[in-house]
Amino acid sequence: MMKRNMTKWMQDKITASVKEAMPILSFPGIQLIGHTVEELVQDGHLQAMCMDAAAKHFQTAEAFGLMDLSVEAEAFGSPVKYSENEVPTVTAALVHDMREAEMLKVPEVGAKRTGQYIRAIKEASDLITDRPVLAGMIGPYSLAGRLLDMTEIMILCYEEPELVEKVLTKATEFLISYARAFKAAGADGIVIAEPAAGLLSPAMIGEFSTPYVRKIRDAVREDSFIVLYHNCGNVIPLLDNIREIEADGYSFGNAVDMEEVLRNMPKDSLIIGNIDPAGVLRNGTPELVREEVTALLQRCHGYPNFVISSGCDIPPGTPMQNMQALMEAAEEFYRKIEC
Amino acid sequence: MSLIQEISDKLQGGKAKEVKILVQQALDEERDPKEILNEGLLNGMMAVGARFKNNEIFVPEVLVAARAMNAGLTILEPKLTEIGNEPVGKAVIGTVQGDLHDIGKNLVIMMLKGAGFEVCDLGVDVEPDTFIDKAEEFEADIICMSALLTTTMPKMKDCIERLQERDLRDKYIVMIGGAPVNESFAKQIEADYYTPDAASAAEVARKIMEEKKAHV
Numbered sequence: 417m418m419k420r421n422m423t424k425w426m427q428d429k430i431t432a433s434v435k436e437a438m439p440i441l442s443f444p445g446i447q448l449i450g451h452t453v454e455e456l457v458q459d460g461h462l463q464a465m466c467m468d469a470a471a472k473h474f475q476t477a478e479a480f481g482l483m484d485l486s487v488e489a490e491a492f493g494s495p496v497k498y499s500e501n502e503v504p505t506v507t508a509a510l511v512h513d514m515r516e517a518e519m520l521k522v523p524e525v526g527a528k529r530t531g532q533y534i535r536a537i538k539e540a541s542d543l544i545t546d547r548p549v550l551a552g553m554i555g556p557y558s559l560a561g562r563l564l565d566m567t568e569i570m571i572l573c574y575e576e577p578e579l580v581e582k583v584l585t586k587a588t589e590f591l592i593s594y595a596r597a598f599k600a601a602g603a604d605g606i607v608i609a610e611p612a613a614g615l616l617s618p619a620m621i622g623e624f625s626t627p628y629v630r631k632i633r634d635a636v637r638e639d640s641f642i643v644l645y646h647n648c649g650n651v652i653p654l655l656d657n658i659r660e661i662e663a664d665g666y667s668f669g670n671a672v673d674m675e676e677v678l679r680n681m682p683k684d685s686l687i688i689g690n691i692d693p694a695g696v697l698r699n700g701t702p703e704l705v706r707e708e709v710t711a712l713l714q715r716c717h718g719y720p721n722f723v724i725s726s727g728c729d730i731p732p733g734t735p736m737q738n739m740q741a742l743m744e745a746a747e748e749f750y751r752k753i754e755c
Numbered sequence: 756m757s758l759i760q761e762i763s764d765k766l767q768g769g770k771a772k773e774v775k776i777l778v779q780q781a782l783d784e785e786r787d788p789k790e791i792l793n794e795g796l797l798n799g800m801m802a803v804g805a806r807f808k809n810n811e812i813f814v815p816e817v818l819v820a821a822r823a824m825n826a827g828l829t830i831l832e833p834k835l836t837e838i839g840n841e842p843v844g845k846a847v848i849g850t851v852q853g854d855l856h857d858i859g860k861n862l863v864i865m866m867l868k869g870a871g872f873e874v875c876d877l878g879v880d881v882e883p884d885t886f887i888d889k890a891e892e893f894e895a896d897i898i899c900m901s902a903l904l905t906t907t908m909p910k911m912k913d914c915i916e917r918l919q920e921r922d923l924r925d926k927y928i929v930m931i932g933g934a935p936v937n938e939s940f941a942k943q944i945e946a947d948y949y950t951p952d953a954a955s956a957a958e959v960a961r962k963i964m965e966e967k968k969a970h971v
Contacts, residue, residue: 497855502906505855567861570815571822574769615814615858653810694935698905731905 460535555610614649769819800869
């Protein structure tokens with residue numbers, strides 16, 4: 417099958433007067449297929465079923481793969497805790513000093529559950545053909561944080577930057593291979609999730625995150641394969657630096673004012689966000705969801721490159737009626753302004 | 756620059772080794788340990804908290820400053836114990852059961868210590884009754900709970916209910932925080948305070964203790 421021209425797809429999205437929502441919607445699909453998160457994260461076929469069920473249920477602009485930020489660290493050897501209804505978590509650092517960093521082996525793509533995630537995208541790409549399929553992947557700094565410990569890495573950036581750089585280099589090497597594997601499996605692009613970098617200063621993100629994300633982008637990006645960057649932290653002080661990634665699109669969270677972001681980001685890249693996934697989508701009512709979606713669109717629809725989305729990965733237990741409310745509120749908004 | 760001011764400045768710069776040396780020097784010069792603590796270390800940490808709140812510095816800078824504070828405290832604590840220095844208050848803190856995220860919790864610990872609190876870190880995946888048992892053992896004033904997952908937030912309510920069942924609800928102030936947590940949730944579960952960030956948590960905790968002491 418001929419690959420979709422994603423550069424054109426993006427441009428069409430920006431020029432379209434009516435824009436379909438792009439929620440980061442994958443895990444809640446378990447409610448449609450009757451499985452647990454624990455089953456899902458270990459089975460690529462179930463993941464594809466989940467993505468397909470979500471795509472059939474909601475007319476989103478794209479289909480997102482699972483945003484599971486434990487997969488890559490586990491491939492390196494990190495211990496992971498599984499929960500029936502929650503995304504897995506890395507439980508301990510793998511690398512504690514330079515000796516261990518030097519001995520750290522870069523895994524093959526396919527190690528541990530990475531093979532299942534590739535399988536998921538391959539099957540989903542065959543099942544979902546009416547919209548792009550985007551694979552999810554952790555960012556290099558966020559991965560290094562899981563390998564070194566999320567708190568410790570920030571201190572190490574000051575005290576032992578060479579250690580952090582050694583781990584970042586290996587993390588990036590793996591992530592480039594992983595992204596290439598997603599491309600070969602049929603994905604139309606990747607979303608690089610780098611939330612941990614949202615805690616850094618502008619100088620530090622410029623040293624320990626952006627250059628590595630850029631390496632991944634440069635290694636895989638082409639017209640048929642786009643790169644989106646996700647960071648749900650307080651990124652306002654970091655935007656100058658984040659722009660240097662030259663991603664095709666950026667996904668931001670509810671920690672920021674979306675209008676301020678739109679004023680400061682390139683007009684030719686998609687900017688998506690930022691309905692609160694926990695407070696509004698998971699724990700709110702359909703009425704609250706409608707209010708928030710409508711309010712955000714009222715403020716931001718004047719920016720052609722803005723597409724409404726969730727501020728982060730939508731939690732597994734999010735009620736379907738809230739997702740329905742998001743989609744309907746967006747459709748209704750655009751219908752009204754078209755008239 | 757005075758020696759005490761230099762301790763504060765070096766702490767703010769995250770210079771742990773230098774803070775240790777300067778605190779020892781101050782003790783050797785027979786400076787008042789409480790002055791070293793309050794005007795040197797805690798003052799420095801409060802300045803860090805204010806700059807963090809104003810987005811002038813970021814989480815890593817707070818962490819290295821806190822590490823410098825802890826380095827100074829390791830030298831100072833024996834002397835403080837000797838003279839019977841009392842902390843501003845005592846808090847137990849943990850991430851709730853089923854949740855392993857700890858950055859937010861760790862930041863709150865640093866800011867509470869920087870505000871003069873004695874803090875017992877319960878770690879992650881802490882059961883509701885453990886918060887209470889440890890608060891009793893530690894003779895805490897405040898129980899602080901953190902959650903990063905929507906599915907673990909209900910454990911905060913469980914802890915408050917256990918406090919009620921054990922007839923201890925009025926004995927402790929309960930503070931909650933974490934990314935999916937908000938004011939509305941705090942009201943719903945009848946927590947005493949919700950704070951959106953570590954610096955606010957320390958400010959609120961300090962005010963709580965001032966009010967408590969004013970009513971004694």
